[in-house]
Amino acid sequence: MILALDSSGKETLLGIAGNGRQRAVMLPDRDSLIGAFRDLLSDVNCSQAELAAIAIGAGPGSFTGLRVGFAFAQGLARGLDIPVWPVPSLEVLAHNLLPNHDTVTVVVQARKERWFVESFGRDARHRVVVAPTALEDAIPADSALCGPGCLTLPREIGTFGERIFPDEWAHHPQTATLIALAQARWQHREPLPLGQVLPDYGLEFGAM
Numbered sequence: 001m002i003l004a005l006d007s008s009g010k011e012t013l014l015g016i017a018g019n020g021r022q023r024a025v026m027l028p029d030r031d032s033l034i035g036a037f038r039d040l041l042s043d044v045n046c047s048q049a050e051l052a053a054i055a056i057g058a059g060p061g062s063f064t065g066l067r068v069g070f071a072f073a074q075g076l077a078r079g080l081d082i083p084v085w086p087v088p089s090l091e092v093l094a095h096n097l098l099p100n101h102d103t104v105t106v107v108v109q110a111r112k113e114r115w116f117v118e119s120f121g122r123d124a125r126h127r128v129v130v131a132p133t134a135l136e137d138a139i140p141a142d143s144a145l146c147g148p149g150c151l152t153l154p155r156e157i158g159t160f161g162e163r164i165f166p167d168e169w170a171h172h173p174q175t176a177t178l179i180a181l182a183q184a185r186w187q188h189r190e191p192l193p194l195g196q197v198l199p200d201y202g203l204e205f206g207a208m
Contacts (some may be wrong), residue, residue: 013173096146119143
């Protein structure tokens with residue numbers, strides 16, 4: 001069984017999957033993380049000892065959320081002697097829509113009037129942090145858009161609305177996707193020492 005955790009957004013994904021069992025919840029705050037974890041184990045009839053790894057969204061995103069999520073994951077991993085497998089959170093979101101779209105751009109708000117923007121697929125572009133005036137140039141014209149930042153894009157700038165994927169699930173991390181990407185990246189490699197499993201806070205807020 002593998003635990004999935006992504007606390008980079010306003011809501012926190014907590015999921016578990018393996019052996020034909022899967023369950024996930026989106027938590028509106030991180031104060032309920034421990035209780036939700038216990039409930040999740042109970043729901044799938046799983047003990048902590050059955051956990052083999054923790055797949056975690058590494059950010060960028062909420063500074064406080066990432067700190068809380070990584071502290072929880074590292075404490076649990078240390079106690080159970082299991083690895084933590086970090087995966088960039090924007091990549092997890094992009095794979096909600098890949099490969100059904102040639103290019104997918106993930107948008108996450110970095111702070112007021114600044115957004116993390118990264119594109120994946122055919123017209124891949126490295127992550128940038130942009131102000132409203134730079135959004136149009138940062139997003140490929142034929143790209144599908146997803147990510148929680150889509151809800152905060154200024155309506156008066158660009159024709160973003162028609163490119164935003166309409167289904168709500170596409171704007172949140174998914175347990176199966178996070179675990180699949182983590183397994184592909186880490187399952188056959190030496191586990192990272194827990195001291196090297198660090199969140200990506202994306203603190204390049206001065207970038208434009």
